[in-house]
Amino acid sequence: MLLNQHTLFIALQFFIPWELTHLMFSHALLEIPVQSCNLTMTSHNFQHILSWKSNSIATTPIYYTVWYKIWSTVEEWKAVEDCTNITTLSCEITDFYEIRECYFINVTGFSGEEKLVECVLNFFPISETILDPPEISIFNFKDAVNVTVHHPTFLSKLKEIEKDFFSSVVIKVESNGSSSQDLEVEMADKENVTVTTDPLIPNSNYCISAQWKLVPSDKIQSSSKCFTFSPSQESEKSTLIPVVFVVCFIIILLITTFVKTLKNTGYICRKPIPSPKALDFPPVTPGPLRLHYEKITVVEIIYKIKKKEMLRESDDKSDNEDKSDSDYESTQRTGNGYIMNCLTSRSLSQDSTFTQKEGNPTGSGPKDPECPETNPPLADAGSATSNQLKAGPDEKGVSRLWSFISEGSVLSSESEDCSNFNVNLNTVFVGDPGDNNASEEDDAQILLPVQEDKTNLVDSDGSELLSQAACGKTPLLHVPSAEHLWSENSSSDESVTSEPDKDQRGGYLRR
Amino acid sequence: MVYRGILYLALLLLFSTSISSKGYDSLRFHQRRTNQRSLMFLNKMIGKLHPECLQERMDFQIPREIVQPRQCQRENATMIIHEMLQQTLILFSSKNACPDVNETIIEPFLSGIYQQMVHLEEEMDQANSSWESLESILRLKNYYQGITNYLKNKEYSSCACKIVQVETRRNFSFLYKLTEYLKN
Numbered sequence A: 001m002l003l004n005q006h007t008l009f010i011a012l013q014f015f016i017p018w019e020l021t022h023l024m025f026s027h028a029l030l031e032i033p034v035q036s037c038n039l040t041m042t043s044h045n046f047q048h049i050l051s052w053k054s055n056s057i058a059t060t061p062i063y064y065t066v067w068y069k070i071w072s073t074v075e076e077w078k079a080v081e082d083c084t085n086i087t088t089l090s091c092e093i094t095d096f097y098e099i100r101e102c103y104f105i106n107v108t109g110f111s112g113e114e115k116l117v118e119c120v121l122n123f124f125p126i127s128e129t130i131l132d133p134p135e136i137s138i139f140n141f142k143d144a145v146n147v148t149v150h151h152p153t154f155l156s157k158l159k160e161i162e163k164d165f166f167s168s169v170v171i172k173v174e175s176n177g178s179s180s181q182d183l184e185v186e187m188a189d190k191e192n193v194t195v196t197t198d199p200l201i202p203n204s205n206y207c208i209s210a211q212w213k214l215v216p217s218d219k220i221q222s223s224s225k226c227f228t229f230s231p232s233q234e235s236e237k238s239t240l241i242p243v244v245f246v247v248c249f250i251i252i253l254l255i256t257t258f259v260k261t262l263k264n265t266g267y268i269c270r271k272p273i274p275s276p277k278a279l280d281f282p283p284v285t286p287g288p289l290r291l292h293y294e295k296i297t298v299v300e301i302i303y304k305i306k307k308k309e310m311l312r313e314s315d316d317k318s319d320n321e322d323k324s325d326s327d328y329e330s331t332q333r334t335g336n337g338y339i340m341n342c343l344t345s346r347s348l349s350q351d352s353t354f355t356q357k358e359g360n361p362t363g364s365g366p367k368d369p370e371c372p373e374t375n376p377p378l379a380d381a382g383s384a385t386s387n388q389l390k391a392g393p394d395e396k397g398v399s400r401l402w403s404f405i406s407e408g409s410v411l412s413s414e415s416e417d418c419s420n421f422n423v424n425l426n427t428v429f430v431g432d433p434g435d436n437n438a439s440e441e442d443d444a445q446i447l448l449p450v451q452e453d454k455t456n457l458v459d460s461d462g463s464e465l466l467s468q469a470a471c472g473k474t475p476l477l478h479v480p481s482a483e484h485l486w487s488e489n490s491s492s493d494e495s496v497t498s499e500p501d502k503d504q505r506g507g508y509l510r511r
Numbered sequence B: 001m002v003y004r005g006i007l008y009l010a011l012l013l014l015f016s017t018s019i020s021s022k023g024y025d026s027l028r029f030h031q032r033r034t035n036q037r038s039l040m041f042l043n044k045m046i047g048k049l050h051p052e053c054l055q056e057r058m059d060f061q062i063p064r065e066i067v068q069p070r071q072c073q074r075e076n077a078t079m080i081i082h083e084m085l086q087q088t089l090i091l092f093s094s095k096n097a098c099p100d101v102n103e104t105i106i107e108p109f110l111s112g113i114y115q116q117m118v119h120l121e122e123e124m125d126q127a128n129s130s131w132e133s134l135e136s137i138l139r140l141k142n143y144y145q146g147i148t149n150y151l152k153n154k155e156y157s158s159c160a161c162k163i164v165q166v167e168t169r170r171n172f173s174f175l176y177k178l179t180e181y182l183k184n
Helices: A002-015 A018-029 A161-166 A231-265 A308-325 A482-487 A489-496 B002-046 B051-056 B074-093 B103-124 B131-153 B158-179
Strands: A037-044 A047-054 A063-070 A078-086 A090-093 A103-111 A114-123 A136-141 A144-149 A168-175 A178-186 A193-196 A204-212 A224-229 A330-335 A338-346 A398-405 A455-458 A464-467
Touching: A037 A103, A037 A114, A047 A103, A047 A114, A063 A090, A078 A090, A103 B051, A136 A204, A136 A224, A144 A168, A144 A204, A178 A193, B002 B074, B002 B103, B002 B158, B051 B158, B074 B103, B074 B131, B074 B158, B131 B158
Parallel strands: none
Antiparallel strands: A037 A047, A047 A090, A063 A078, A063 A103, A103 A114, A136 A144, A144 A193, A168 A178, A168 A204, A204 A224, A330 A338, A338 A398, A455 A464
């Protein structure tokens, strides 16, 4: 080879200039050796980054390609897709899916068709990659801690069968001066897993670390999270919240019960109770006793004192008359010391009736009005005074008159329209004012004033006869003159407590 | 009398189970440590692989149940692991073993394997072998026989030894999964 080259060189000296000959031979004699490079594989969590440095002095750009083979198979070179004909001096290899295989890596650099750079490397991923420990999160939970292991993200780069290496995690809980706890966690597919440690001692320092259980690598970084366990705040918070809820519930319950009680008792939300229609009175000032008049009839009460002799004389005469002419009837009802005398007197006007009722006035026709039942007012029990009225000589017109006679009691009422009066029959003589046959000398007519004046008439008994002005139309009361009043004392005294005098002679009530 | 005998038998089974379970927990712990240490020694043995050895590569066709072990009983896992350790011990301790291997690396590697084999043999005496485990063991035997034949054919060249060391390291990575079956 050299002899031929020298021979050729000498021969060319004669035909080609020296400079050109020199250049031609130098290029032929010298072969540019393939430069080696330093391959460096940086693998972190199975993210493999291959880098190299070339010492080539070539002025033209060099295009690099990364090739690899697997030692356990007899396959040919394979080129990494993302690392083909690149000009950069590093490349990330994403084709190493089998982490337990041994890879033979070859990087070649070409300039045109000329190989300028070539370097090789063996790589065993499972043993040479730098693995981070499992990512964990720690949270206090009552008297222990919850440890959450996060699903590793690099598993997407691995083959399915290779993922089994990362299916188990061991959590170590270590404390100064106390035994440690080892918790094994089985990782779920693409999910985080949480485990709870055993109860920890308060105010103690703990360090929690997690490791891959099955990875056969001695390059696993270990990291631990240390803290001082203080469950008091968490327990207080955790126990305070339910207590607050219970207290609020009790308060709400009490308020609801109180409101319901007030509602039931009527203090609040009181609904107006509709009164029965029967109690709907007209808007008139109420009075104790109302007299509904259809027409006022003048009633004359003749206070007359007759001597016994006169009465006896007239008895014979009036016996027959009384039977047929008795228009007066009296009934008496007693109760509670009161005497209710139902005086039926003939009204002056035949068409009118004088009624004294409580309630609805009813006009009574020519029929004899009956005595309405009324309850006598309560009063001190007094001696019952019975009076019996006899029908007067005049039989025309009948009127009823209720009177509440009470000895020693006073009933009075003031009303503009109504009149209430008590008639002491001991001192009055009820008769028909229209009767001309009545004795004139013994009759004394009393005309009650229309105004609302009280006229107290005191008879010999000392009982008061109260009369008031009627409601516009007042009945007439015949009262005796003073002389007669005083002269009756003896006779009236005798008959106060006597039984009802049934002497109907003359038709007058006599005492 | 019969009831007393039944009671004794039940207690015996209960205690035997507890003892055996405790033994398997210890066995698993030691196996994990053996796996880790063996990998470390093999990494040191292999070192740098020369591209020329790529031409000596061989697909030995390891049994599939070693690459992807199914759920198996602890007795079967014990037998399989024991067979693999035993074959590895024979492969690396023969008088015709690879000459370029540093003794400071190979001796602790082999002693660790041997100690683990003893632990496994203690449990194997009480275990009942199943037909499935026997088939797996036969396939393993054929597998390691092929490796031995390969070495002989290559005359235990350095590249051939490198290839076998790489394959053994790969097998120990498979043992990590089998070791987890050594439990209750």
